[in-house]
Amino acid sequence: MSQTPDSAVRTYIEQHRAAFLDDLAEWLRIPSVSAQPDHAPDVRRSADWLAAKLKENGFPTTEIWPTPGAPAVFAEWPSDDPEAPMVLVYGHHDVQPAAREDGWDSEPFEPVVREGRLYARGAADDKGQVFFHTLGVRAHLAATGRTTPAVNLKLLIEGEEESGSPHFRALVEEHADRLAADTVIVSDTSMWDEDTPSVCTGMRGLAECEIRLHGPDQDIHSGAFGGAVPNPATAAARLVAALHDEDARVTIPGFYDGIVELTDRERALFAELPFDEEEWLRTAKSYATHGEAGHTTLERVWARPTAEVNGIGGGYQGPGSKTIIPSSAMVKLSFRLVAGQDPHHIEKAVRAWAAEQVPAGIRQEITFAPATRPCLTPLDHPALQSVVRAMGRAFDKPVRFTRVGGSGPAADLQDVLGAPVLFLGISVPSDGWHAPNEKVELALLLKGVETTAHLFGDLAANWRHEP
Amino acid sequence: MSQTPDSAVRTYIEQHRAAFLDDLAEWLRIPSVSAQPDHAPDVRRSADWLAAKLKENGFPTTEIWPTPGAPAVFAEWPSDDPEAPMVLVYGHHDVQPAAREDGWDSEPFEPVVREGRLYARGAADDKGQVFFHTLGVRAHLAATGRTTPAVNLKLLIEGEEESGSPHFRALVEEHADRLAADTVIVSDTSMWDEDTPSVCTGMRGLAECEIRLHGPDQDIHSGAFGGAVPNPATAAARLVAALHDEDARVTIPGFYDGIVELTDRERALFAELPFDEEEWLRTAKSYATHGEAGHTTLERVWARPTAEVNGIGGGYQGPGSKTIIPSSAMVKLSFRLVAGQDPHHIEKAVRAWAAEQVPAGIRQEITFAPATRPCLTPLDHPALQSVVRAMGRAFDKPVRFTRVGGSGPAADLQDVLGAPVLFLGISVPSDGWHAPNEKVELALLLKGVETTAHLFGDLAANWRHEP
Structure with missing residues (x-):
């Protein structure tokens, strides 16, 4: 299985970035606020828009999956290699509420680019991070000369994540056969910071x-x-x-x-991160750290x-x-x-x-209340290794390992599908999720495109579908 | 100093009970609800009514004492004996809110007698218990042939007790000279039960x-x-x-x-009371007792x-x-x-x-918040002994000793005037203070009259004013 040449990927992305960003801006103009009932038509419009756009990008199968609430979008692009790994990408097309008067410098649903940043509600959480997969898979095809992806690629983009995913587990259970995957890639997280690409390996x-x-x-x-x-x-x-x-x-x-206790290697990897406890405390708006004896702050929030x-x-x-x-x-x-x-x-x-x-x-x-399971992918998992390599090639930097302290619907995918969950995100903590002036760094967004362009080939080259 | 003959007292009370009850009913018809601003004129009317009625009963001095809230009534009837003890009676003329629809069987401000009980808001808390002093002092005079009481008698009847007595301490401080007393008799409490006369010796x-x-x-x-x-x-x-x-x-x-730890005698006196813990728990609407180790329930609520x-x-x-x-x-x-x-x-x-x-x-x-001090009168205090003897003659039964777990403005009187506080009440727990169908037992109300008729002479005979 051939590796995608880095220069070919970059050239392809450069040629298509303008159209890619125009498309993303069009999507961001749809105020798909799942928590506000009067935006229900917008959430449906957002699903329709995405399904059509995925078809336009080459996905042979795109479907709208209704739920008792907002619909999800499912898309599938099978590989011509029957032993190619089955990869399910998870994201969401609904967004948090936003209004200009909350403190936005521009209209939240009128995307604008200022100083290399695309400002709009959903730019980072999560439309931008869903959308980089579309150009990523096309760059992967273009650079490798393939007509189908090297992996069996599936996308499940839900419409109720910002409302607590009330119907998500049932949806996954209903469609478990269609969603069958060897691994789940969740693109709804952040990396450590602008200068530190990282892969998240688990959530509580x-x-x-x-x-x-x-x-x-x-x-x-x-x-x-x-x-x-x-x-x-x-x-x-x-x-x-x-x-x-x-x-x-x-x-x-x-x-x-x-x-599952932290290994010495994981503790060492956490300790290598450029963590500034004073700054972390400011983010926490708190005045002291406090927690389980014998553990650092990062260990406490990620692994305890x-x-x-x-x-x-x-x-x-x-x-x-x-x-x-x-x-x-x-x-x-x-x-x-x-x-x-x-x-x-x-x-x-x-x-x-x-x-x-x-x-x-x-x-x-x-x-x-119904519980959410934790998820954790071991550092030596071959799919995780592929993500790290792909990200390293895109960013040309060492890739660190993180986790998140929160909990999310990804656990349902792990649970129902029995597949390990990887978290591939290019957002950064300064992106302002759920806050006014949400943005995504355009350079990082394109690194996301580049990462996925490398990822599919790497996964297929190093890991096989285990039926 | 002569003791009041019991039969003369009873005869006098029998002759005047109808007028006494008519007067009380008239007072009870005034809805002097201090907590409800629209009843402020009624509270003032209640004060005026009481001052006029005390004058009619023979008190040479009656005054309305304004406060920033509702007015108090002060009355004074000096003794012709300059060494007679100075006794200040405390009570209140305001009442709790009440409405027929709260569950009253008759109008709360239309007093009715049913089966020997007078039903009305304020019947027991506290108009009935204030009012028995008026007939009591007259019975005392009639039975002893005196023209002035054997004690220097003062009454202070406040109008904001049911609203937390917000201006009471300031009022007492302002009039401390006029209120000077050797002892304070608070008639705003209950006795143990219908069959068990008791004197309360302190509050927390x-x-x-x-x-x-x-x-x-x-x-x-x-x-x-x-x-x-x-x-x-x-x-x-x-x-x-x-x-x-x-x-x-x-x-x-x-x-x-x-x-001040409980003495063995006090613990023994508490233990002698016909206390039914199951019944007490029902009153507490609770399902277990719980408290400081080494103490009984009564000790816990009264003395700990x-x-x-x-x-x-x-x-x-x-x-x-x-x-x-x-x-x-x-x-x-x-x-x-x-x-x-x-x-x-x-x-x-x-x-x-x-x-x-x-x-x-x-x-x-x-x-x-501003604190309230505890009060406690020793069992061997001569004024307390007089109350016990007077009550014993009226009830013809042994008089028990109780305390109350609550706290009240009586402590301000003790504090400012430096006088011990005695609690003389003839209400019983079933009287329904603050509840629908508040009542007073007519037989006990008249025992209250009889007790005070004996009390003033007993106090004067056994205790002198200490200037």
């Missing part, structure tokens, strides 16, 4: 629950009864306080069961599980005071999970632990 | 604070940052959890300093200090979930205090302790 999972604690049948007088009956707000506080020991480790028995209280409430919260023992209290907890942690096991462990935290006279109710 | 004090904990400058993403920065909701929970040890004792250093969380809040409390580390959290704490505890010392102790509970990166703010 998420388990969430709400715990309600019921004490007296109604608020009762803290003078008449205080000191002699259990207070559900105290019980809620003691439960939250008991989540962590003095080393900030989670105390729930079984919580750390089965965790957490127990966080996202909300707590009980009793009187208005101005002044009210001398009551509240009738009930509530805590919302979320647990970020890392590879090796099973959400069902975590739910069982949390329920068992929580039941033991409740004093006599307090009734407890726990509700769990 | 109250210190209240709000603690705000500030973490990130805004809510931040629990995926991106979770596990690596301090969470203010966790800090709030850990602070609340740290308030008590495993024996439910308050852990704040210095909190128990100077406490507490630290209760009245409210806690932080982060997302709406439906579903939100994966944030909240920017801030808040707890409202109240501390019930017992004799020997100084609110200023408690505030200092809480501030010092709280400052130590805060992790690096969290900023803490504490605000204290």
Whole structure:
């Protein structure tokens, strides 16, 4: 299988960049805001536009997949090599809400280029990063003289990611056969920074629950009864306080069961990143780091599980005071999970632990939301190696390894399809996702095109479809 | 000094009970709801009515004392004995809100008698209990043949008790000379139950604070940052959890300093009360007792200090979930205090302790509300002995000793006037204070009249004014 010559790729991209950017700008003009019901027609229009554009770019199969919410776009371009690996690219065509008055310097749905940056809602998250695959695959064909990609290429571009992907898992389950893949490439993340290309190898999972604690049948007088009956707000506080020991480790028995611990090599790779803790703290708008003993900040957010209280409430919260023992209290907890942690096991462990935290006279109710699994691709996975090589050729720089602390629908793809997930993103932290003046760096966007142009050949050359 | 003959007192009361009850009913028809601004004219009318009625009952001095809120009524009937003790009776003429649709069987401001009970808002809390002093003092005079009371009798009946007595302390300070007393008799409490006359010897004090904990400058993403920065909701929970040890004792250093511990006799007297813990729990609408190890429920609510969380809040409390580390959290704490505890010392102790509970990166703010001191009159105090004897003669039963767990403006009288506070109440727990169908038992109301008729002579016979 031939490697794509770098110069041929660059020439092709140079020749087609203007049309590519015009097309992207046209897409960005469609305000496909999935969270706002009045934009539902725009989200459908965005799906139609993408399907048509993918067909125009050569994909023999393009389909609109409806959901009970916004539609997804599926496209497929099979290889003529029956043993070529099956690669599924994931992204989304819906965007966050945006309005000029939120602080945008130009209309959010009127793309403009200023100083090498394309400003528009969705420029980086995620239309730009979806779209670089279209020119990438054509550059791959042009530079190799192929008529079909070296891999069996599939795209699944959903329309509800910014609304929490409520129908995504069902969609993937419904179409599991069509989506079958040896690997999933998610292009909906960032690299380390403008100067540091990097590949993300995993994301944390998420388990969430709400715990309600019921004490007296109604608020009762803290003078008449205080000191002699259990207070559900105290019980809620003691439960939250008991989540962590003095080393900030989670105390729930079984919580750390089965965790894939960081290897020495991974810890060393994290430590090599140009990480500035002061700057990170500014991004976190926080005034100190705090976390599990024995781990760095990057390890804590990328590779260690957490127990966080996202909300707590009980009793009187208005101005002044009210001398009551509240009738009930509530805590919302979320647990970020890392590879090796099973959400069902975590739910069982949390329920068992929580039941033991409740004093006599307090009734407890726990509700769990559907969980998201963690994903992690080993550093030595051949597909990951291909991404690193392709990115290295495009950027002509060493490629670093990162992870993300958040959780996303990619885990459903890993789960349902049983395929490892790779994260190939060329966005950077300064791109302003979900914020005013979202942008994408044009130079990096074209590096994304170049990376995919190299990637498909590299994958096919070094890895075979395992039926 | 002559003792009032019991039969003469009873005869006088029997002869005047109809007019007494008619007058009380007239007063109860005035909806003197201090918490509702549109009833402000009614509260003023109530004060005017009472001042006029006290004059009609023989008080040579009656005055309306304005405050920035609702007015109080002051009345004075000096004794012809210059060494007679100075007795100040405290009560209030304002009432809780009430509306027929809240569940009343009759109009709350249309008093009706059914089965020996007078139903109306304020019947027990507190107009009935203020008013029994008027017939009581007249019965005292009639039965002893005196023209002035055996004690220097003063009444201070405030108009904002149901609104938290916001101007009461200032009023007492302003008129401290006029209010000078050897003892204060508060008639705004209950006795143990219908069959168990009792005297209350003290009430707990109250210190209240709000603690705000500030973490990130805004809510931040629990995926991106979770596990690596301090969470203010966790800090709030850990602070609340740290308030008590495993024996439910308050852990704040210095909190128990100077406490007047219960004597063996007091513990024995508490234990003699016909206390039914199951029934008490039903009143508390709670499902277990819980409190400081080594103390009974009655000891816990009457004679032990507490630290209760009245409210806690932080982060997302709406439906579903939100994966944030909240920017801030808040707890409202109240501390019930017992004799020997100084609110200023408690505030200092809480501030010092709280400052130590805060992790690096969290900023803490504490605000204290004005405190209320505890009050406690020793069992062997001569004025208390007089109340017990007077009540015993009226009820012809042994009189028990109780306390109340709540806190009230009586403490300001003790504080400013430097006089011990006694609690003489004939209401019972079933009277429904602040609830629909508030009532007073007519038989007990007349026992209240009879008690005061005996009390003034007993006080004067056994105790002298100490200038």
